[in-house]
Amino acid sequence: AQKITQTQPGMFVQEKEAVTLDCTYDTSDPSYGLFWYKQPSSGEMIFLIYQGSYDQQNATEGRYSLNFQKARKSANLVISASQLGDSAMYFCAMREGQGNTGFQKLVFGTGTRLLVSP
Amino acid sequence: GAVVSQHPSWVICKSGTSVKIECRSLDFQATTMFWYRQFPKQSLMLMATSNEGSKATYEQGVEKDKFLINHASLTLSTLTVTSAHPEDSSFYICSARRPGTSSGQPQHFGDGTRLSIL
Numbered sequence: 309a310q311k312i313t314q315t316q317p318g319m320f321v322q323e324k325e326a327v328t329l330d331c332t333y334d335t336s337d338p339s340y341g342l343f344w345y346k347q348p349s350s351g352e353m354i355f356l357i358y359q360g361s362y363d364q365q366n367a368t369e370g371r372y373s374l375n376f377q378k379a380r381k382s383a384n385l386v387i388s389a390s391q392l393g394d395s396a397m398y399f400c401a402m403r404e405g406q407g408n409t410g411f412q413k414l415v416f417g418t419g420t421r422l423l424v425s426p
Numbered sequence: 427g428a429v430v431s432q433h434p435s436w437v438i439c440k441s442g443t444s445v446k447i448e449c450r451s452l453d454f455q456a457t458t459m460f461w462y463r464q465f466p467k468q469s470l471m472l473m474a475t476s477n478e479g480s481k482a483t484y485e486q487g488v489e490k491d492k493f494l495i496n497h498a499s500l501t502l503s504t505l506t507v508t509s510a511h512p513e514d515s516s517f518y519i520c521s522a523r524r525p526g527t528s529s530g531q532p533q534h535f536g537d538g539t540r541l542s543i544l
Contacts, residue, residue, distance in 0.1 A: 343532055351517060353470075353535035360530055399469065412523065413460065414533060416469045 311335065312402050312417035320421050321390045329385040329420045331400030340404045342383040347397040359383055372406050390424045429453055432536025440544055441512060444515050447539045449520030454523035464517040473482045474505040510543045512530035
């Protein structure tokens with residue numbers, strides 16, 4: 309079964325508007341972490357935001373916020389005030405397990421391509 | 427600035443050639459690094475976990491003899507695509523995570539290597 313599901317292959321948004329990118333996940337581990345990465349056309353992976361399964365508050369980082377609904381197993385990314393430079397692929401990823409060890413694998417979703425228009 | 431460096435960024439070579447890709451952690455020691463493969467318009471798929479001083483752990487379906495991983499030092503892991511063929515053409519990207527940090531710390535990715543086999 310898919311561990312991470314991103315159902316939106318592509319999304320359009322006008323500049324300065326907000327957009328929500330969907331992500332649902334599947335795990336039986338009570339401890340997990342959810343990450344969002346941005347991948348521009350150049351290919352590098354840029355970390356955006358993190359939500360831990362035990363975090364009480366929804367994560368926020370500048371214009372990025374994570375709408376974490378644990379019971380629904382969803383972790384949607386909200387980008388406020390979209391900018392032209394936000395046009396890219398966005399990947400949701402999950403890490404299972406906890407601890408400070410460095411060897412924790414990430415499982416990625418299939419991604420959503422966001423296009424911001426003027 | 428970048429914390430993980432990957433080299434080369436682009437390789438074009440003839441079929442049958444072996445290609446080595448380097449991944450370096452720049453300001454921390456990484457006992458574990460990860461190698462991913464990404465086909466066009468697809469997600470990142472974990473190929474293997476590179477462990478310093480020991481054998482790499484390969485994901486199911488990844489040929490160990492085809493994709494040789496060497497993690498000889500705490501700051502360098504190499505992926506060698508042996509006897510490469512056109513079907514090995516892909517985007518290869520490595521990542522590492524600072525050890526001893528909180529579970530919310532992200533993996534840092536290199537800029538990736540675009541491999542094209544003619």
